[in-house]
Amino acid sequence: MSAPLAGIRVLDLSWVMVGPFSARYLADLGADVVKVESSSRIDPLRTLGPFKDGIPGPERSVSYHNLNAGKRSITLDLKSEAGRAVALKLTAWADIVLESFTPRVLRNMRLAYDDLRTVRPDLIMVSTSIAGQTGPYASDLMGVGTMGAALSGATFLIGWPDRPPVGPFGPWTDEVTPRFIVSSLLAALHRRRRTGEGCYIDIAQAEAGMQFISPAAWEFTANGVIPQRQGSGSRLRCPFGSYPGADTDGWVVIDASGPAHWERLRALVGGGLLDSRYETLIGRLRHRQPLDAEVSRWTSQRSAQDNEHILQAAGVPAHAAVRAAALATDPDLRAAGHLQPIDDPVIGDAEIEGPRFAIAPSSLHPVRRGPLIGEHTYEVLRECAGLSDEDIASLGEAGAIA
Amino acid sequence: MLAGIRVLELSSRETMLAGSILADLGADVIVVEPPGGADGRRLEPFLDGLPGLERSLTWQALNRNKRGMTLAIETPDGVALLRDLVQRFDVVIEATASGSAPSLADDLSLRPSSVHCTIRPFAQNGPKAGYLATDLVLMAASGALGMMGDPDRPPVPLPVPQGMMEAGAEAAIAVLASLAALDGDGTGQRADVNGRLAAMVGAFSTPVTISSGNPEGPRPAGGGSIAGVNMPTVYPCADGFVVATLAFGSAWGPMTNRLAAWVHEEGFITEELGLRDWAPLLSDLQEGRVGAAQLQGLVDGLSAMFATRSKDEIWREARERSLLVAPAMDMADVATSPQFLERGVWNELTWASRTIRIPARFAQFSNYSITTRRPAPMLSQHTNEILAGELSLSQDELQALFVHGVI
Numbered sequence: 154m155s156a157p158l159a160g161i162r163v164l165d166l167s168w169v170m171v172g173p174f175s176a177r178y179l180a181d182l183g184a185d186v187v188k189v190e191s192s193s194r195i196d197p198l199r200t201l202g203p204f205k206d207g208i209p210g211p212e213r214s215v216s217y218h219n220l221n222a223g224k225r226s227i228t229l230d231l232k233s234e235a236g237r238a239v240a241l242k243l244t245a246w247a248d249i250v251l252e253s254f255t256p257r258v259l260r261n262m263r264l265a266y267d268d269l270r271t272v273r274p275d276l277i278m279v280s281t282s283i284a285g286q287t288g289p290y291a292s293d294l295m296g297v298g299t300m301g302a303a304l305s306g307a308t309f310l311i312g313w314p315d316r317p318p319v320g321p322f323g324p325w326t327d328e329v330t331p332r333f334i335v336s337s338l339l340a341a342l343h344r345r346r347r348t349g350e351g352c353y354i355d356i357a358q359a360e361a362g363m364q365f366i367s368p369a370a371w372e373f374t375a376n377g378v379i380p381q382r383q384g385s386g387s388r389l390r391c392p393f394g395s396y397p398g399a400d401t402d403g404w405v406v407i408d409a410s411g412p413a414h415w416e417r418l419r420a421l422v423g424g425g426l427l428d429s430r431y432e433t434l435i436g437r438l439r440h441r442q443p444l445d446a447e448v449s450r451w452t453s454q455r456s457a458q459d460n461e462h463i464l465q466a467a468g469v470p471a472h473a474a475v476r477a478a479a480l481a482t483d484p485d486l487r488a489a490g491h492l493q494p495i496d497d498p499v500i501g502d503a504e505i506e507g508p509r510f511a512i513a514p515s516s517l518h519p520v521r522r523g524p525l526i527g528e529h530t531y532e533v534l535r536e537c538a539g540l541s542d543e544d545i546a547s548l549g550e551a552g553a554i555a
Numbered sequence: 556m557l558a559g560i561r562v563l564e565l566s567s568r569e570t571m572l573a574g575s576i577l578a579d580l581g582a583d584v585i586v587v588e589p590p591g592g593a594d595g596r597r598l599e600p601f602l603d604g605l606p607g608l609e610r611s612l613t614w615q616a617l618n619r620n621k622r623g624m625t626l627a628i629e630t631p632d633g634v635a636l637l638r639d640l641v642q643r644f645d646v647v648i649e650a651t652a653s654g655s656a657p658s659l660a661d662d663l664s665l666r667p668s669s670v671h672c673t674i675r676p677f678a679q680n681g682p683k684a685g686y687l688a689t690d691l692v693l694m695a696a697s698g699a700l701g702m703m704g705d706p707d708r709p710p711v712p713l714p715v716p717q718g719m720m721e722a723g724a725e726a727a728i729a730v731l732a733s734l735a736a737l738d739g740d741g742t743g744q745r746a747d748v749n750g751r752l753a754a755m756v757g758a759f760s761t762p763v764t765i766s767s768g769n770p771e772g773p774r775p776a777g778g779g780s781i782a783g784v785n786m787p788t789v790y791p792c793a794d795g796f797v798v799a800t801l802a803f804g805s806a807w808g809p810m811t812n813r814l815a816a817w818v819h820e821e822g823f824i825t826e827e828l829g830l831r832d833w834a835p836l837l838s839d840l841q842e843g844r845v846g847a848a849q850l851q852g853l854v855d856g857l858s859a860m861f862a863t864r865s866k867d868e869i870w871r872e873a874r875e876r877s878l879l880v881a882p883a884m885d886m887a888d889v890a891t892s893p894q895f896l897e898r899g900v901w902n903e904l905t906w907a908s909r910t911i912r913i914p915a916r917f918a919q920f921s922n923y924s925i926t927t928r929r930p931a932p933m934l935s936q937h938t939n940e941i942l943a944g945e946l947s948l949s950q951d952e953l954q955a956l957f958v959h960g961v962i
Contacts, residue, residue, distance in 0.1 A: 157736035197806035206768040300881035303798035322702040332724035339731035353921035371612040373886035395709035406695040474701035481765035488681030504766040509752035510729040515736035
């Protein structure tokens, strides 16, 4: 059974994370994704680690493989007239074009949606940027996902009430936004199958981020309350939060404020938790500090992972707040087949992540490595842009495919 | 865009955003709750800070545009009605409480040309299949939570549950991908979403750090460290906080140079620090052309300059100079930002006899618009209309189901 998007062609003009990760979803779903790169201005993701064996290099970024798995790569200078002509030929070939430039960039190159749809009237195109293609700040606003998180309201909310916010881990909107891009694209494809209509889709990373924290936005617009940082706990739950393990910066989360979970935790830990003050939820909330101290004393006796195993075995929702080392050996990830081997001509054996869902009887494409810079330039120019060997040679002489 | 697609969502926390995205994209979504109300109705914040089944803002935010019905699906009548009902839908979405908990799909024979999506917290057959999973458990298991927060204190999550958002958004993709397969050859599809893996997207490259031969780093505290210099992402300013990313290398170095030039112009760092080329920082450090003290000087100067300026002043200057700097907006800032207002992010919703502005449009389409057609359903609001309309139940039958607690 073929993959859901078998036969769908994607021209991926995007860089760094949001766009490439969105296009990786499409590649996993079976689409033929051609990524446009440049060897003079390489995709900045190629400069971000982790690098295989810790050795930097443009062909050594495992993050690059993770977000560009299964794509073909061509080098093309979009700023040159010859390069622009090739981009239009590739647009005519493509069903979908994705881009993540600063909003004015494609307009300046005359490669915006209105230019591209002249060669492909039913084109589906996504532009993604920090704050969108319209609005007072649109045309100049460049940025990264840390800024998307800040503008969405998320950064302000993460941390302790008595300290400045710490914000999310990494460029948060880079992980949130692809979900809205891919959903929008797949819906647009569905409509195109029925009506033949293409579509232009403008997705601002800050606005996608707002969807993941929309209850906080509602708290302001409905209640007039500006939500504040809450640390690691919850005003309405106890015990709830991160508790220390015996290992360095090892933490186990416990979420046992419901009566059944609480009774199991209490029976397991015993000792001070048997105090009658903790019998009721209201009692636990009112005596949160001594209760949390009791739980912390108990969890400190063993590693975060041992805590997790003992607590889950007793029927208490818990998990170590894992980081890289624990994930690398997590048997659940192995059982899920999530970490998949790739064999790359430059870095050799490595592992990247697989998809986060499965479909049957249709199936996702098995995991592949990401491309080398310009690895498929020649074949793509021939197959997809319909160029002859002579055309390609003259592009090379003009410096348009470097 | 999804006009004509009919979705039956068996409400769980993890299904809410999936159904909401599909409804925003035009599908007709019906959410099924137990007679006592879905779990999502008990999630804070609540309207005016007072609890109630019809007062959860989280429920409202994630169930707008859906219709709702109740059904006790563990009763014989509930099972029978659900079995008939699913025949009439293109998509059924559900979530299980643990990896190994049975899925309704195992019991219900769906229409052959339909999509059934099941969200599970952990792998169905893995060693954690029996784990009890709450939102916080998913976030801890994802690897994202362990990287968040000041290193001298426990890890901090976002105060809005994120596991359910990650799983739900991933499920929307899985459903739409299954629909694409169905559109292709008419074959019905089963989609299985792993909630932990969905949340793991937020851990970025953490899962492949070790296998690529790199050590586990310390908790980055929202920033990182270079040559022993703490590089914050968030800086206090005169009226709040701003985010500034100091990045290096050929791609991002020029922005750091422009930022340093500004800090120098304002007199907070020396000419040497303000006008040097910061792009090759890592090789310059290695070869001794620059030291940690100079990098510290840049960070200190930046901190001092931000402390004297407001979020708005910094933001205006950052846009003009194309810097990787933005205000850490609170929700009042977000709600009044001219950028989002002019773009039409906000829709108005009339609910609980008031009009509320809600962040509705996650995307702007050239020939489609995300509209807010109705507020989230009140408990059992559409049960009679759906059961009478879809399954032709009589008034007496509906009353009997209610009398016996099935609806």
